[in-house]
Structure formats: C-alpha cells, structure tokens
Amino acid sequence: MDKVEQILSLIKPFVEEGKILPRTYDQIAENIDDFVFLRNFDKLVACVGLKDCKEGEMGEIYALAVSKDAQNQGFSTKLLDKIMQKARISNFSKIFALTKYNQQWFVNNGFVQTSIDKIPKRRQALFDHQRNSSIFFKDVK
Template sequence: MIEYTKAKLSDIREMQEVVKPEVEKGIILFRSSDEMATNIRSYILAKREQEIIGFGALHFHADNLAEIRSLVVKEAFRGQGVGKGIIGNLLEEGRAMGLKEVFTLTYQRAFFEALGFHEIPKEKLPPHKIWADCIKCKHFPVCDEIALIKTI
C-alpha cells in the first residue's frame, strides 16, 4: 500500500537520493538541502513500507497560480499510479488553498495530458520562474521541456 504524506525535514537526505539519478540525467534540477528545507512544506511524499518511492512539490507563484515541480518516482515503481497519486494530492492541496491553475515544465507530456493538462507557450510562464529556476538548468537557454497547465 502506498501512503501519501507531507515531507519532513528528516526526509531531505532520502529525497535527494531518490531524485539523484534524474538530476544526473539533467531531467530534474538539483535542489540543495537548504533549498529543500526552505520549501519543505511544498513536498508530498509517496511511501511504501516507510521507504520514499517518489515525491513532488507544489510551488506557489501567485495567489491563483502554482507549479508542480520536482516530480520523481523511483524507476522500479513507475507505471503503477504513484505519480498520478502524487499529482492528485498536490492538486487537492492547491484547490484547498484557492488556486485556479497549476502549471508544470516537463519532458513527460503524455503523463500530464492524461491528467488534464494542456500545452501552453513557455512565454506564458511567470518571468520569475525563468530567472529563479531555469537559469540553473544545464539546458538553459535552449530548453526542450514542455509547459503544460491545468485549471483546477
């Protein structure tokens, strides 16, 4: 059984191990322990028998807009609905906070489209997203990720 729960500061080290392969491939941005600690309340964990098998974050950009970011599921658990469960929990939290829209930058277009997201031009993203996060990416400024958004 998979349990979805809010992350705690004590989870950061294990979270960094879970995401490490995707960071090394350049698929997900590296987040330092300090950055993760600062944003710890934004993370939802997927756990199986107390092991973190995936997580994602809901990062607020405005009073009606947030971003789903840092979504990762351990390879052995992919295709089993774990990512969908994480997204569902993040969207539920967003609705409770009064969000109207949630966007993501991703290489996984089909996954997000199956959850009701649709593609938008990257130029529609908040400018501070580009300068706060994208500039840290090894692919910047030639980004091949796709921007998708969902009304919730």
C-alpha cells in the same frame, strides 16, 4: 535519514539523467512544505513540490519523481491527486509544470501544453531558454 535527504536520494538518478534540475539540501529544506510524498512499506517512493508563484493564483509543480522501483504502479496518479488537493487548499486556479520529458504523461492527465507567455512574469524571467522545456497547464477544480 531525514525527509530532505530522502527527497535528494529519490531525485538523484533523475538529476543525473538531466530530467530534474539539481537542488541543494538547503533549497529543499527551505521549501519542504511545498512537497507531498508517497510511501510504500515506509519507504519514500514518490514526491513532488508545488511552489506558490504569488501571481495569478498559480502554482508550479517541480521535482516530480517516482522511484524507478515503483514506476508503473499508479504512484504518479496518486501523487497528482495529492498535489491537486494541495492546490485546491492553496486556492490556486491553475498549476503548471515545465518539462523536457514525459510530456505524454501530462497530456494523459489533463494538462494542456501552452506557451511561456502564460506563466507568471517572474517565472518567465527565470525560464532557461537553452533547456527548452515544454510548459503544461492544468485547471484546479
């Protein structure tokens, strides 16, 4: 199974629950460099993408998933550390995430809830108002 298939397999239960937006094989493959991964005993247990918004030195976190078998073992914190490192290397000043679930995790990890007008204009245009996601920002240090 290649990396794209592993990501799709990892996020599938969360997509089915409506917690992560569905993505195709081609969408993941075209953006595979956005992703950071965590493995446990050579099995993919966590991933997250960081998309360059090409506006305002901001990156968007997406498809953050920790397998159900690996939850509550510190993988989400390690994943956040890796994505922050990637954000620094990419010279982002801020990262943000849109979510309907686990808002407390974002708050506990230094994110601040904000309004849609704070995200890049191009991203605002794609915002799904019916989904009604919360928006969380974090400064990259």
